[in-house]
Amino acid sequence: MLTAIGDVMRRVYERGWITTRDGNISMRKRDGKYLYITPSGWRKTIVHPEHVVRLEVVTDPGTGCLVPKVRDGQQPSGELWMHWNLQQNTKRTRTVVHVHATHIVAAMYAGIDLQAMSAEFPEISRYTRVGRTVPVLPALSRDLADVTAECLGLGKDGALEFDIVGQANHGVCAVAMDPWGAYEHIERLDHICEIVLKSGVVSRSSGQVPSSGKS
Numbered sequence: 001m002l003t004a005i006g007d008v009m010r011r012v013y014e015r016g017w018i019t020t021r022d023g024n025i026s027m028r029k030r031d032g033k034y035l036y037i038t039p040s041g042w043r044k045t046i047v048h049p050e051h052v053v054r055l056e057v058v059t060d061p062g063t064g065c066l067v068p069k070v071r072d073g074q075q076p077s078g079e080l081w082m083h084w085n086l087q088q089n090t091k092r093t094r095t096v097v098h099v100h101a102t103h104i105v106a107a108m109y110a111g112i113d114l115q116a117m118s119a120e121f122p123e124i125s126r127y128t129r130v131g132r133t134v135p136v137l138p139a140l141s142r143d144l145a146d147v148t149a150e151c152l153g154l155g156k157d158g159a160l161e162f163d164i165v166g167q168a169n170h171g172v173c174a175v176a177m178d179p180w181g182a183y184e185h186i187e188r189l190d191h192i193c194e195i196v197l198k199s200g201v202v203s204r205s206s207g208q209v210p211s212s213g214k215s
């Protein structure tokens with residue numbers, strides 16, 4: 001599955017969902033001793049299994065919580081906390097993918113409520129559960145990490161209510177067992193956003209403040 005991380009990175013780059021150094025993917029096996037995550041700053045088009053950063057999961061002596069330990073010389077993605085929030089208590093193999101999917105970001109910018117829109121299209125509502133949009137928050141921030149987990153409906157047992165959320169003026173975060181599963185959630189939502197944007201009916205809930213501008 002580590003190979004799939006690089007393969008998905010190349011595909012999302014080809015689709016224009018990231019520029020060369022953007023985007024990040026993490027993977028953790030069920031009760032896994034390690035968190036695997038893409039490197040920071042590395043060109044994502046040349047990620048291969050040997051470039052994926054392997055962080056040991058250890059118990060923090062201060063808090064008693066499990067944390068990924070970053071050793072000297074390791075350079076995990078700057079969005080490590082967004083990934084770890086979602087990986088910490090997972091009971092099964094889980095992959096988290098964060099990219100800047102063009103049509104989804106455009107739809108949020110145009111004020112489209114992704115949840116309401118998804119409900120209108122069976123292509124997505126049957127297979128992909130879309131959560132509430134994360135408001136505008138600084139990239140790499142702890143706030144972005146925490147609110148992303150909240151919008152994905154993260155429970156204390158590590159279960160998630162949703163498969164994907166948009167992050168206003170930024171990107172998306174999608175979760176599945178494997179990298180291609182998460183990719184499919186993004187692809188479905190991006191496709192519907194593209195259709196809706198092309199229809200020209202950008203804001204059915206006329207008069208509403210774009211959801212991307214609200215907290």
Ligand SMILES: [Zn+2]
Nearest residue numbers: 023139170171
């Ligand atoms: Zn990003």
